[in-house]
Amino acid sequence: MTQPNPDAKEANGSQQVLTFVLGNETYGVDILRVQEIRGFTAVTKIPHAPSHVLGVLNLRGSIVPIVDLRMRFNLDRADYNAVTVIIVLSIQSASGRRDFGVVVDGVSDVVDVPQAEVRPAPEMGSANATEYILGLVPVAERMVVLLDIDCLIGNDLRGLSQAA
């Protein structure tokens, strides 16, 4: 975990996580990284972008790239509809804070996740497949996959700005 809230962690050894649904799975991200949750609106396409970068949106005056997590995770592509949601997240990079939005099927809940309950992701084959998974945690009889967004998106975006 790169930037958990130290206070929350030390106080009760837990963190708050925003969970969302993608296909049949539930994923979670650190709530402190969430800037905003908004409905899906049409994006402006960016030429020569990777296929999972849908385009850019206007987020209160700044231009924010939008990533389709289904496509990033190689899931079946879903139609965007009324419940399709964009979660705007921020990552810390060498060049400062960067905001971006991820398209998910729907937002579920905010849950407290005690550190003690977080299980490491099982080692399977190549490390690449699991490097952006911080761990797994059971919440209400479901398995929530905690994502390391710095790793997941940060690397993508870093590659983009360097390539240009």
Add this chain to the structure above:
Amino acid sequence: MTIDLTQFHGVFFEESFEALDSMEAALLKLDVGAPDPERINTIFRVAHSIKGGSATFGFTAVASFTHTLETMLDEMRAGRMNVTQAISDLLLKSVDVMRDMLRAVQNHQAIDAQRVADLQFDIELAIAQKNAAPAASAQAGVEPAAAALPPAAPVAAAPAAATSPAAVTVAAPEPATTVPSMVPRWAISFRPGKAFVGGDGDPLRVMRELEAMGTLRAFADVGGVPSLAELDTARCYVSWRVELEADVSEQAIRDVFAASAQDWELSISGGPQSPGGSETDPESSATDDAHGDSESIPAVAENPQLSGGSREAREEGPAQIEVPAAAVASAAETSAAAVASTAEAGAAAVASAAPMATSTQAAAATHTAAPTADSSSIRVSVEKIDELMNTVGELVITQSMLSQLGQKLEGPDADRFRSSLAQLERNMRGLQESVMRVRMLPISFVFSRFPRMARDLAQRLGKQIELKLTGQETELDKTVMEKIGDPLTHLVRNSIDHGIESPEARVAKGKPAVGVVHLDACHRGGNIAVEVSDDGAGLDKDRILAKARSRGIVGQSDVLTDEQIYDLIFEPGFSTAEKTTDVSGRGVGMDVVRRNVHELGGKIEIRSTPGKGSRFTITLPLTLAIVDGQSVAVGSETYIVPLVSMVESMQLQPQQVSRLPGLGEVLSFRGEYLPIVRLHEVFSVEPRSRALHEGLIVVAEGDGRRVGLFVDDLLGQQQVVIKSLETNYGRIEGVSGATILGDGSVSLILDLPGLIRAASLRQAA
């Protein structure tokens, strides 16, 4: 109680750099030989305030250097030192050194001590050479200012009190003070009697004669002058107090007065046994200095109480001497009247040698007190303004979204709603313009660096240059300003180096020896035009062309227009200078100028007449935050083509298009063949139609190349606020940024040079 002074450092540096700029400007306007005293004062004030500030903050190196500088300026101000070319050079160098020192201190780097010491030595040498004696005295007078800033009054009062009892007890002739000087010192006070006779009764004659005996210091007491109504023109109301250092007898002095028919009220004291002056001087002068800022020095007679007191004292007996009221005023302040007789006796001894230094310091103090508060402006960080701009941009979008909603609205209140919306739109536009203007600065910020540069260059090249600056108040965006400085510097340097001929050559051609370089700025439409023109030799077309042919840039048989030939000088590595100087001639520069101007979305044009001079015109957008754009539609996407890169738009006839092997599709456009760039292909979007005649062609240029952009439709022209894509995403080839349209959606702004590069790569691939 300690105060953390570091919090004030930023302000100090900022103000000091600004002050140095104004000092430099004043120096450049300083006429050699006949300097304007006000200019010298300006320069002096800068040195003085930097000295004061750096001493306060403990930047001793800076304080020490400025102190030396101030000493020299003081000499100049007092008229004891002429302003020569060498001195003016020295002062300009000092500005550079001070700037570097302050910058070094600001960045916590080491100061180039050797350079500072060298220059300091030069200045001291200059002072010494000009006028050894007065320089030394001024030095003595100024010295304490740096050292003794803190508590002034108590220190001042102390020595006065301490010496006064001694003075009183030893009484009559005069106190014997600590360090006897070899030359007897006389304190003489005199006043013409009731009937003023004139002629040899003239006090000036007396002064002259006294001065012939030795070193003389005279102080006039005008306290006795009555109001205008009571004034008797036949009488002299002024009395004088004179200090004379001369090896003469008291009788000799009396003889001077006796030589006239005038009757004098005369008192003489001091003499060989009482050499008056003492070593407490520096302290009392320091006192004066420190006090000077607030109180300045009440002139001898401005305080009736004091002068009244001194008159009384005089009447008490011939052994009493007059008191320098200045010393009393600063030493004893309010209690002056009460302790008059005792304090006066002592203070007279203490301060007798001080007045010279005191008066110069007093002058300095009153001058430094005056400036500051000129313009009512505040400093605001650029981020805050950007934030404001952002918010206003958002408001504009929200407002236009509301407007669009309002159009569809129906019902009884719809009309009222729409008229309110119209009002909102007007106010919104006003607000946006105001915020834009906040970022605007007059171009004089850039121009101000050129007088110095022109002067230095002209000197080095042995040319005579007059630099004319006009349109300095023309405002442009700060970001543009920052980037226009270097290109302009290049152009001015070029004009001076290559354009203006040597004075001899100019005279031979029948031109005035002084060459004129003219910098002008003005608004033209939504752009700002900056012109650099000179009345020099002009560009040599033949030589440029010959050079270009020899370098293979232009074919041997090609015929070029004048404009095309002039444009050649912007080619990288192109220089027609016969020899490379350290000023220019290496051929780097003009290509950089053009690139910088293009990066700003501007244009540069050359006009030149052989023998008459050349004119470089740079046209720039007023701001980098906003661009005039043409919206074009490609499929479902909207792109913005900056108007500055647009040439024209047209509907294609099928016969205008031909296919060339290796070039793809080209269209003939006014005798030129332009490659057609299908925007939908470059950006991989689905167009409405792939047939060229069903869409439109936008002829656009970038980096001097023209292409025909194939788009589906033209939508409209508008000003758009440029937003960065790189903040959250990254750079995209062919796209310079993004903007937010009226409906809140994002549109990409095309970067033509990049787009053309990308397109030609695709062709090649």
